[in-house]
Amino acid sequence: MTPERDDTTFRFGELGEGRISGALSILLGACSVVAVLCFHFPEYLTTPELRALYSVEVLRALLFAAMLLAALLGALSIFLSRSRRMGITGIGLALLAQWMGGAHVEVDAFDDPLVGFGLDWLVLSLLGTSFIFVFIERVWPHDPSQLTLRREWKLDLVYFAFNHLMVSVVLLVTTAFSEGLFGWAVNDSLQAWIRAQPVWLQFVEVLFVADLTQYWAHRWMHEDPRLWKFHAVHHCPAQMDWLSGSRMHFAEVLFVRSAVITPIYLLGFAENAVNAYVVWVSFQAVWIHSNTRTNIGALEYVLATPHFHHWHHAADPEAIDKNYAAHLPLLDRLFGTSLDLGARDRWPTVYGVVGKPLPEGFLAQHWYPFVATKRQEAE
Ligand SMILES: [Zn+2]
Ligand SMILES: [Zn+2]
Structure with a gap:
């Protein structure tokens, strides 16, 4: 079966059309907004087991880098692409993250509720896994004709997000x-x-x-x-x-x-x-x-x-x-x-x-x- 193409699908080689830079800009911009939310509401949105492993200062630096990269890739996408929609969305998300407090949100002491959402786990896992595996799948593909954003990728992303949040x-x-x-x-x-x-x-x-x-x-x-x-x-x-x-x-x-x-x-x-x-x-x-x-x-x-x-x-x-x-x-x-x-x-x-x-x-x-x-x- 040949997967249908729509304007949200792309192949890895289409760098020239601003699709990859646009998609990365949106991914990083959206993750930045979510990360700022985690700084605002750590007791409900972060995972105690994970917090014990990472340094808040390193995460602040990573968040700043992600916002900056989202804006730069958004600008690159606007420059390369005819539609500009993806680039503008990515830059908009980076600006929203900055407006919400960016990398400078203060974190006060708090007690953990019985159950929270693992939003930090979702963001770190999604960024790490997607960068590693999209690379592996493009360099050593089994089926090179299969799109990265194939049919039903959105449904599987919902599963990925839900199982991490829970x-x-x-x-x-x-x-x-x-x-x-x-x-x-x-x-x-x-x-x-x-x-x-x-x-x-x-x-x-x-x-x-x-x-x-x-x-x-x-x-x-x-x-x-x-x-x-x-x-x-x-x-x-x-x-x-x-x-x-x-x-x-x-x-x-x-x-x-x-x-x-x-x-x-x-x-x-x-x-x-x-x-x-x-x-x-x-x-x-x-x-x-x-x-x-x-x-x-x-x-x-x-x-x-x-x-x-x-x-x-x-x-x-x-x-x-x-x-x-x-x-x-x-x-x-x-x-x-x-x-x-x-x-x-x-x-x-x-x-x-x-x-x-x-x-x-x-x-x-x-x-x-x-x-x-x-x-x-x-x-
Ligand atoms: Zn089975
Ligand atoms: Zn399986």
Whole structure:
């Protein structure tokens, strides 16, 4: 299928038309406005776990740089482009951020409410992930004809934003699940023995334990027809890229993260090993969905790659219910769900769910599992 082009889509090479500078100007301008809001209302809009990691002064400098760059790129876009709309929007957003107080908003001491929105997490993650992965997808593309702003990118951006904004709800639910339901099973001497191992070994163990849990939770969602309706949301994108992997029903996010975190909590791995795992999973989860073919040689047998996970999303008959692992393909070989391709350079011909397509739109897709089950019971 050839994606439709409209005036918001562009290819990476169209620098001469002012589209990339315009899009970057809007992205940086919008992130600047959001960042100033975070400085005004840190108790409701920022994440306590993240605040502990970064320096406010570095963030002020970054915010100033983003506003300046938004204005400069906006000016470049106005100079290059015939429509000027994108450049003017980017400069307008940078000016709005400056008018709201810019990089100089004072932050007073505050107490954390029970639940807030992870707006800081959203901005930092969106900037970091989009810059890294748009670059990777343009330099080493799997399908060079696929647009960066492909069909349904806005829907996936809504998923990306929602799942990041809700980070404190996710942490609250996963902690309540693991500590509340399984706290009785903590064994101090087992945890001390595990923490006495080298951190690199603990990291490998976390990866294995997390993926083993993820494998069975994931497989259960494929094999149980009721759970499949929730997981079908993740499988419905017809094009794969770094953003499409964000499409996940919020109930699935809570279910899978609660399941994965529980054995890690019970085994009591060292904080460094768990943090390294969190960084690793943040990269690999985006990478395996992205529109890229990176040749990592024999490592492909050890690590889940875009090639491996694209086949999990394939609608080709031979690929249904195969390649469940998120990190280690070894698990699929162990449990008999590995897809034997024969040729390593073969890629899926079509992605998405087989049969009746899901409704379009964030709310409709969140409502879909409940409606679809009712409809099925009535039949
Ligand atoms: Zn799946
Ligand atoms: Zn996926």
